[in-house]
Amino acid sequence: MNLHKALYEWFGYSEFRMGQKEIIESLLKGKDVLAMLPTGTGKSICYQLPALLSDGLTLVISPLLSLMQDQVQELRSNGIKRVAALNGMTSSDERDEIIQQLDHYQLLYLSPEMLQSEWVVARLNRVNVCYIIVDEAHCISHWGKSFRTDYRKLAPVRKRLGNPPCLAITATATKLVQTDIIQQLELNSVATYLYSVDRPTIAQHVQEVSSNQMKLEQLSEYVGSLTGPGIIYFQTRKWAESTSEYLRQQGHNGVSHYHGGMLHEDRLLIQQQFMCGQLQLICCTSAFGMGVNKSDIRYVIHFQPPLDLESYLQEIGRAGRDGKRSVSILFYNHEDLLLSHSMIQKDTLDEFQLRTILTELSQGHFLSEPEERSICAAVHCSDTAFSIVKHELENEGYLYKNDWKAFRVEDVYPLVKQKLDEHVSVIEDRLRSMWKWIKTDQCKREMILRYFSEELVNKPEVCCTSCGLRVEDFYKHEGSDQRSESNVKDWREQLNLVFMKGQI
Missing domain, CATH: 3.40.50.300 (P-loop containing nucleotide triphosphate hydrolases)
Incomplete structure (x- = not known):
């Protein structure tokens, strides 16, 4: 073959x-x-x-x-x-x-x-x-x-x-x-x-910024100076939407937002506009990027740090797929760590929440998806936490497919609570690794590779903040033509349409 x-x-x-x-x-x-x-x-x-x-x-x-x-x-x-x-x-x-x-x-x-x-x-x-x-x-x-x-x-x-x-x-x-x-x-x-997780053509810049307002001002400067297209990641939908509007008010064109709470048709339209070069910048949550096979993304900015190094690597990996040099920029301050901890808390359940859920599930009858969602909403339980509860009940033989068996809450509470605590402990460990990497003065690239049990063999000339990276080296050259090939193509297609209309 x-x-x-x-x-x-x-x-x-x-x-x-x-x-x-x-x-x-x-x-x-x-x-x-x-x-x-x-x-x-x-x-x-x-x-x-x-x-x-x-x-x-x-x-x-x-x-x-x-x-x-x-x-x-x-x-x-x-x-x-x-x-x-x-x-x-x-x-x-x-x-x-x-x-x-x-x-x-x-x-x-x-x-x-x-x-x-x-x-x-x-x-x-x-x-x-x-x-x-x-x-x-x-x-x-x-x-x-x-x-x-x-x-x-x-x-x-x-x-x-x-x-x-x-x-x-x-x-x-x-x-x-x-x-x-x-x-x-x-x-x-x-x-x-x-294969190595390293992307040697992506430089890694980490920058402490004193306040969110200072982040916005620095972000506007970068967006106006860096060669695009680009992606900016946020931890929340609200930040993605409001920052997209802020950048437009600052005079930046071709900017939109994207997150999982939008209609599927709207998300698809924004993704296609970005792919075709009609949009140059997307302010988004982690919902954006999977399957976006755009080769010429030049920078990825994290307005807040992700919860773990795995997510960080995956998200910056959307840049530079054409093999040309690109830059990732990560902002951080103390408020971001508090935000990360609050997001992790969504997957935790206190005694009242867990006992309430187990009581509802212990009756021995099948619950529909709307009924399960209603239980989660009543006690403010995340989908992840609820799925872990159900998974452990399955492991104990109380649930098989749609067949529930009745059980005593006291019989299962200790084990389910232990599994939930273990899950949160794992997430917190990854968060600590993320912030240890953020704060280190060592080579960022070397440290992230060690996390994945790798060694840095060939350090790129333009590496990371700890190795003297200057973001200014990625700024647009004065007088250069920054139009992407897709923009040129789009302009020609529109012109052709104009001439075609004239012939009707």
């Missing part, structure tokens, strides 16, 4: 990127694979190409609903039609149609929750599932960021489907998380392809 020829025919690329070919060859040989590839290095090719070369169905498990839709749309626009997505955004009619025609598809993207449906798994069991891909595989680990309890239930589903080869793929995972992924997915004789 000529993989280079297949790569060109299906995707138009003449060469594989780092790690892609080796991962694909291992999958085609029927091996289980654990792969860690940095953000922006083309992880999707690693499973899309084997899927297109197979005679069966490839399942792609992802927690990112918007990314699923984006990849399905992109594949279809490239002429690959036998692809679909099943998740909470899929209408019931469309879901029924996909399930009834499973043998028609080559690629099916699913949320992990969808694989807990007995009806879906039973139907999948009637077709040839040739590969199972676990994207964002760190979600399976209690020690990784974005822990999702439904990821822990994938191994039994895989067994029911005949144990097809599995690719677990992620951009960031510590040694502990890598081990947990292999154990939880029950990968056998696993082939591992672990």
